Amino acid sequence: MTIASTADPATSTPLAGVPGVPRPTRPAHVIADDAEALAVAERLAKGFAEGASERDRTRRWPVEELDTFSQSGLWSINVPRRFGGPEVSYVTLSRVIAIVSAADPSLGQIPQNHLGVVAAIRTVSDEAQQKLLFAEVLHGTRFGNAFSEFGSKRAADFETRFADAGDHVVVTGRKFYSSGALLAHLVPIVALDGEGRAWYAVAERDAPGLTVIDDWSSFGQKTTLSGTVVLDGVKVPKTHLVPGYKGYDRPTADGAIFQIIQAAVDTGIAKAAIEETIAFVRTGSRPWIDSGLEHAWQDPYTIQAVGDLTLRLHAAEALLDAAGRAVDRAVAEPNAETVAQAQIAVAEAKVLSTEIAIAATNKLFELAGTRSTLAEHNLDRHWRNARTHTLHDPVRWKYAILGNYALNGVKPPLHAWS
Template sequence: MNIAVSAQSLESARGAPPVPRPTSPAHVIRDDEEAIRVAHALAKTFREGASERDSTNRRPYAELDAFSQSGLWSINVPKAFGGPEVSYKTLAQVVAIVSAADPSIGQISQNHLGIVAAIRTVSDPEQQALLFGEVLKGIRFGNAFSEIGTPRATDFKTHFVDDGDHVIVRGKKFYSTGALLAHLVPIVALDGEGRAWYAIADRRAPGLIVIDDWSAFGQRTTASGTVIIDEVRVPKTHLVPAWKGYEHPRSDGAVFQIIQAAVDAGIAREAIDDTVAFVRTKTRPWVDSGQDRASDDPYTIQAIGELTIRLHAAEAILDRAGLALDEAVANPSAETVAAAQLAVAESKVLTTEIAVLASSKLFELAGTRSTLAESNLDRHWRNARTHTLHDPVRWKYAIIGNHALNGVNPPFHAWS
């Protein structure tokens, strides 16, 4: 009996093939000003195909190569190791600029930049030189952190055992943003003492299977699906002690978080820009307004004003959080790290709320025509609603309030 097997099911069994490594070194950004300039140039290109990629679920292979080869994936590599070490204010602006054009591409960079920050915090100089050298060449880190089916997000079943110069890793991950398109995949795995490490595996390693099964209605092209780790060997040179980043006051969690906030800021800005463009060119004025143009409707004007103010407030707090992070990275202490965590939490609240509000308000202000599939404007709401679920904003309010009222510093983990 012949049994037909689809190409898609075969790929799911084997996993998606790894992407090629860069054939030439990546550019190295000189300073903050160049980083912003390059981000705007890339965003202009990324924006052109963003709606089509969302509609067809097409992965951004060429776009991601351009992004990482531009030098923007090494902007937080320390100067001592040949990197530009830009301000975290600039880094957040870069992510927001790119995310306005395509938030999936912006999000894919998040875990890479977070891992670079963690290596600075916890690795010894020899390991830093090795891994930062890879980043400066254009090598991309992915993400195999989160698991489903555990009691809490901080609980992990993935573990490793010693094997001489290597460790052998076993486990299964989900929400693995960037793994599909990465060259190296940091895996959060526990040692025999229950401590978490980043076991940075080669994407081509035997037993490392990345399945392209991400099916969320938003952030469609992040490919944040399943990673199976079946006896994967990782050299100890690539075993990074993640647990040290949370043993003492350090800013690792806040770095991961500020990039999430920057993605949402980008979504909000693009949603507002698209609302304005649609109202100006396609929306009809309401019959009772007495206006010839929808853009002269006083209620629409008021609503756009409110959205703009909320966006500017969110962006200002995001800048403030970046500067607080700079201080915490340069001079880590209980006080500086707590200040950075709190500033980042505030930015997470405001960027989340404006992203969801602006992407929903778009349809109210632009009218029924804006819901047509040909415009695909619902992608802004889908992206905002999906991405802002990363961690609950209600707990950000609690962290900020508990500090203001009771002087309690935020907890230390990757979501704070």
């Protein structure tokens, strides 16, 4: 495929688009049940962890790892059973993401929007569209995303629009923070219709006019396959136009599902950081000169700090499980109460997962000591990943949502960040 070009508006420098990748030639595995989903995640995580530091250091795309991941069946675990999917619980789904994220949080983040869109299709699409798109997912097709926009006033403000053209629509706009888009097979684009309603226009990754630029330059989550997506008259068949707005014009679990996956990524980051702390203190750290101890792992202050981190991680994991159960209830019986309870439970998990991810990745260096900062260890990747990923939505607003619900009975707003 020819590499397309566009221009950086700040410099007028031509920027090259990256060619898409072909769909898998053989169908993906289909997970049988929750137990298999967890077992597959644990098995894959061992392999993903081996190259995670090097991928971060060199920003090497996880091409082979991503193919293994999506062909494993873990990208279709929330496809409903009546369409041939496993339909595992959201307790299991969030644990799967946490397990993978502990090995490599970039790989853990890449399927976030894919799984969120699968959930949205279940909520808002008609039978024919569900059958069509779920078949793609079960085969191993990966959804990327082209949701957020760099220059808008608020995250939910979109300038990307589509025009009706008979049996298809034509999409024009520009996106950023497009996790997974570089190596996706289909790219769901959030675009507004003439009434200002947001749809997912699910475009072919190599559709004419769709250019994905490899310009993601964050200091963390370096290999999430994100960047700028330019949409210059992209044609999308109406069969692939998903009415996403319907997931938020009434109470549904769609927003909570997007959010619980974010919390799972941060929980995985925290777990990895604590494990790195323990390993380094046991093998690479020296005891403090005033301690009179032979080993760093005997230091009572270090023991106390590791105990505190472990306790907070377990609390975050417990809240993540509780949030998964609440999401399962809201999916099964969506109404104002079950959806609000799911949103609140997920907000609690999001607060604790953010706080333990930041605390654990920072405390790592205090407890492990100066040697742990050497570039050869690349342990700063944990802090960089935590600090980057936890910026997706501010937990200070989660506290406000929790307090307003508990004190005044005010339900959370309905959108993808709540």
